[in-house]
Amino acid sequence: MDRPIRVLVAKPGLDGHDRGAKVIARALRDAGMEVIYTGLRQTPEQIVEAAIQEDVDVVAMSILSGAHNHLFPKVVSLLREKGADDILVVGGGVIPDDDIPGLKEAGIAEIFTPGTPTSKAIEFIKANIKRLA
Amino acid sequence: MDLQDRLTSGDSRALARFLTLAENNDPEAARIIKELYSRTGNAYVIGVTGPPGAGKSTLTDKLTKKLRQKGKTVGIIAVDPTSPFTGGALLGDRIRMQDLFTDPGVFIRSMGTRGHLGGLSRATQSAVKAMDIFGKDFIFIETVGVGQSEVDIVKTADTVVMVMVPGLGDDIQAIKAGIMEIGDVFAINKSDRDGADKTKIELEMMLDFSEKKDWRPPIHNVVATTDAGVEELLECIFKHRDYLMDSGEFKKRRYRNTREELINLVKERVLELILKDTGREYNIDDLVSRVLSKQIDIYSAAEEVLGKISG
Numbered sequence: 531m532d533r534p535i536r537v538l539v540a541k542p543g544l545d546g547h548d549r550g551a552k553v554i555a556r557a558l559r560d561a562g563m564e565v566i567y568t569g570l571r572q573t574p575e576q577i578v579e580a581a582i583q584e585d586v587d588v589v590a591m592s593i594l595s596g597a598h599n600h601l602f603p604k605v606v607s608l609l610r611e612k613g614a615d616d617i618l619v620v621g622g623g624v625i626p627d628d629d630i631p632g633l634k635e636a637g638i639a640e641i642f643t644p645g646t647p648t649s650k651a652i653e654f655i656k657a658n659i660k661r662l663a
Numbered sequence: 664m665d666l667q668d669r670l671t672s673g674d675s676r677a678l679a680r681f682l683t684l685a686e687n688n689d690p691e692a693a694r695i696i697k698e699l700y701s702r703t704g705n706a707y708v709i710g711v712t713g714p715p716g717a718g719k720s721t722l723t724d725k726l727t728k729k730l731r732q733k734g735k736t737v738g739i740i741a742v743d744p745t746s747p748f749t750g751g752a753l754l755g756d757r758i759r760m761q762d763l764f765t766d767p768g769v770f771i772r773s774m775g776t777r778g779h780l781g782g783l784s785r786a787t788q789s790a791v792k793a794m795d796i797f798g799k800d801f802i803f804i805e806t807v808g809v810g811q812s813e814v815d816i817v818k819t820a821d822t823v824v825m826v827m828v829p830g831l832g833d834d835i836q837a838i839k840a841g842i843m844e845i846g847d848v849f850a851i852n853k854s855d856r857d858g859a860d861k862t863k864i865e866l867e868m869m870l871d872f873s874e875k876k877d878w879r880p881p882i883h884n885v886v887a888t889t890d891a892g893v894e895e896l897l898e899c900i901f902k903h904r905d906y907l908m909d910s911g912e913f914k915k916r917r918y919r920n921t922r923e924e925l926i927n928l929v930k931e932r933v934l935e936l937i938l939k940d941t942g943r944e945y946n947i948d949d950l951v952s953r954v955l956s957k958q959i960d961i962y963s964a965a966e967e968v969l970g971k972i973s974g
Contacts, residue, residue, distance in 0.1 A: 534751065534777075536683075555753055559746065560751055561751060562749045562751045563751050564745075566754045566773050567755045568761065569761060575765050576765055580757060582675065583678075583770055585679035585680055585682065612676070
């Protein structure tokens, strides 16, 4: 594929810890992707509107506040409402193992917890983006 | 409904998809613009340029809010650099525009330069046309952070806002050729910092030495983060627009810009013809080898290529 993969890296919710998001943004950039970074404290509505206008292939969210069970599925359902369910959604942050099956069931394709090598996230995105053209 | 109909009926997903096609150089994007070309030319295009960190995104955000208060719709094209090594990019202009994300009257698109020099991306001009067709009243183009010679914005925008900050260099910087010549309106941002008055004086001096024209670019002190001076800056942009309209300069600019764009399109196509392997009688790689081994000089090689495509 000669076009770059476009990824929205977003921080939903109220925690201000964006180091993880910045590390992943940088790693995806170095993997040849176009990364749109939108900054801290985004609502699901803001994330979804940005994802649509930027026509991204992937929404990658990072949460360290504990609100993942609410915010991640909300983004997925808003994307579906807007007919943008061809966008791959992944999440990361401090997320208990017990929560992961429920999040996957809600449509988050993969959850990356602390200690995951960035290469794993890159490979996952490359292998799973839904839009080919 | 196909993409073209969805675009004209105001479907923002269609605009987003069109912009992707244009960025990827998909022929479908050109086909749609061909069909809808008569609908272009209505939006007023404002270029926002200046060095990295000057506050272009924040100022664009604040100007957009003022236009929204006046009931105008806005499109924003925010360009950031693409890595020449990996082809990746970190597009971060949206960070300063978060309040605008959910405003249905605003459409923001971030673009990587993707190898294009001059401060814009190759698809910027198609993006302007698409937002214009889509019905936006005003379109902002925010360039990459510029150095000294990224002046493409002047060929695309109606009014160029040059965003400066205090303390970037002495008055010699201000009289160099290049970006300092293209501002129609100057904004000295972060003007609550030391040195703003000195920067203003240096700019005024530069303008004193410039060739006298009917429009002398005004210089405005602003503090984008607190909104100070932003309303006055917008007034200035409107005044410049009025000047362009009343003086006939608007038509001249659009003529000059269209001419430039046409020539560039032809250049691109000719280059494609030359570089594509279409089974022609020459091969560009053979020619390069012959030049390197001094069987032919580089000027004659160029003439050979041109002779083949024109003949």
